[in-house]
Amino acid sequence: MILVIGGGPAGRFAAVRLGNAGREVLLVEKGAIGGQCLNYGCMAVCALNDAARHMQRNREFAAAGILDGAPEIHFPALLGGMDRVQEKIRAVLDQETKNAGVEILYGSTARLDGRKVFIDGEEVEAEAVVIATGSVPAVPVVEGISLPGVYTAHTLPRMETLPGDLVIVGGGVQAAEFAYIFSMLGSRVTVLARSAFLKGLDPRLRRLALKELKDVDIKECAALNGVNGNERVESVSYGGNESETCRADAVLLAAGLVPNAAMIEGVEKGLKGEVRVNDRMETSVKGVYAAGDVTGGPFLTPVARLQGVVAAENILGIDRRFDPAAVPQSISLANELAFCTAGDDDGVEFSVPAPAGPGSFWSVPSGDTGIGKIRVDRESGEVRGVWAASPGAGIIATYMADAIRHRRTVHDLDGLLDVHPIPDGVHGLIGYAASWLRDHPKE
Template sequence: MIVVIGGGPAGRFAAARLAQAGREVVLVEREAIGGQCLNSGCMQVCALNDAARTMERAGEFAAAGVLDGVPHLAFPALLREMGAVQRTIRGVLDRETRAAGVEVRYGATARVEGRKVFIDDEEVETEAVVIATGSRPAVPPLPGTDLSGVYTARTLRTMPGLPAHLVIAGGGVSAVEFAYIFSRLGSQVTLLARRNLLGGLDPGLRRLARKELAGVEVREHAPLTRIVGTTRVEGARYGGEASGECDADAVLLAVGLVPQTSMVTGVEKGPHGEIIVDDQMQTSVPGVYAAGDAAGPPYLTPLARLQGVVAAENILGHEMKYAPRAVPQAIALANDLAFCVEDGDDDEIALSLPAPAGPGSFWSVPKGDTGMGKILVDPETGVLRGVWAASPGAGITATYLAEAMRRKMTVFDLEDLIEVHPLADGVHGLFAQAARLIREREADNKPPESGPGTR
């Protein structure tokens, strides 16, 4: 028997692959299948962002006289119906997992002590174990985090109503996505970032993100230091050079994730509790594997799935190494801000253009916010090395261009691309420009041909 602990993307993919290969597999899930992605992460953001974009577009139509006013948002109903859809998806995942031949045990607890595995405190014999216990939202050790009105992504669904003034602590992707969502749903939002907002992101996308956060009060280099209140939230204090205090009736902590591995001992761990693994996802103990958020950042669902498959293949005796490259990512605001970039040289060619108006962005023309497209190209070979896109479907653009990057496709391969029209993507028109620029550079640098009368 093989035990998989955790029913998120990593655990589910590992369990299904092992069961499809004919192995007896038990998947232990203490709470709900689907993991953080479905229950408090990606899908929750999708649900709330859809509502936020709808409210923003309704506001634009109302301002233009197209709609007679902005519809009222029933926030409790939004959370209730979001939960209903999540339950439907959990049912689908449960059926798919069982159909693969996996035995699923809900409500059970599991722990690992070196090579020993316990389910509900009973030791079980295992051929191998895959630890895919996921992560939890980080809660900083600050005064006031135990007050009523303090939330994380995991407890957000318990909000009784839309906060009038929400303080969000964090400066990364999750904090920015929630700032956009709640500002468009109707809250006054203050975002407290410990450092620069979205530090490390391409400057062009970062400028667009700031533009799409119009109406959000963003305070950079202002770390949350204390949540103020007696029994419930009344305000928040922050540090930094411009330290101060702001009113709030709710605080959302979006300061990162922490691997959830307290139930695992006897294996090597990192400073934040992440389980140390090799490129086959095996831990320091033979036969014990870890995958997904339990193995540490970058906490991305597609990589968690891949890690689960790598662990399963190696348990089956099929050597497979975890070595991802050209990994696309996206931030969901009014547009998707998507990107995929590989390390390169400083002399690479960078080209960018505003995105054209198209599906989902036509009505953004008056405010000059149709998005952008940018590519990074090797000047010698024309190989695509990076892509940045901001548009309603930029995540799809980045997905397929990341595959082009993995296959080392060049702008010469892509310059004759014919797109569906109309398309709100600003990237597709850049390939021909980059190819032409490289050809012109080559022509300028080409020595003159020798012939009669030349020396």
């Protein structure tokens, strides 16, 4: 029997791969199948972002006289509807996993100590183990952090009413996505970023993000010092030695994730508690593998899925390695802001405003259709980076990331025929870049 601990993307993909290969697999899941992505992360953001974009568009239509007034959001109904859809997806994943021949044990806790495995305190024998226990929200240790009204993505579904004043703690992707959502739903949102907000993001994408978050009060270099209140949250304190205070009906902690590895002992770990693995997803203990968020960042579902498959195939005796090069990412605001690079800054850059198309036609008056940008190697024409902001930027970034990994050139892709209309500017840049490189050979 092969034991998989955790039913998120990494564990489920590992279990299904092993089950489809005819192996006996037991998947232990303490909570709900689907892990961080389905229950608290990607799908929750999709659900709430859909509603936020709808509210934004309705207001724009009302301002243009196309609609007679804009509707109000019914926040409890939104969360309730989100949960019902998530439950349906859980049922699909459960059946899909069982159809692969995997036995799922819900509501139980698995613990590992080196090569010894315990389920609900009882030791069990396993031919191999895949640790896929995921991650949990990072919670700062400050006074008042346990007050009612302080939420993480895991506890957000318990929020009973839409906050009038919401403070979001964090300066990365998650903080930006929730800031957009709640500002569009009607909250007054303040973001406290410990350092710079969306630091490391391409400057043009960052400017677009800030434009889409124009109604959000973003405070940089503003570390959370404490949460204040009696029976529930009333305000937060932030800043340096001279701490400032701002009002808050609720606080949402969105300062990232940390590996969920407290129940894992006897294997080598890193400084942040992550389980260390090699490129076969093997831990320091023979026969014990790990995949997904528990191995450390970048905490992305596609990465976790691939790592789960790599672990499973090595258990099956197939030599497969995990290569994390050119991983596409995106931020969901009014547009998708997607990007992927080869990890260097060399090359010639080409950029253009994104054209109007599905989801962006009505953004033309405000100039918010987005951008397309690529970086190309000056000599070979290899694609070295892509940045896109549009309603479907994540799709173009996915395929351009594959081009980066396989060292495809703009000459290879020249003549690409797109589906028209398509609201992204990247596809048009490919042919232009190929022509420019032919007309301007490197001396």
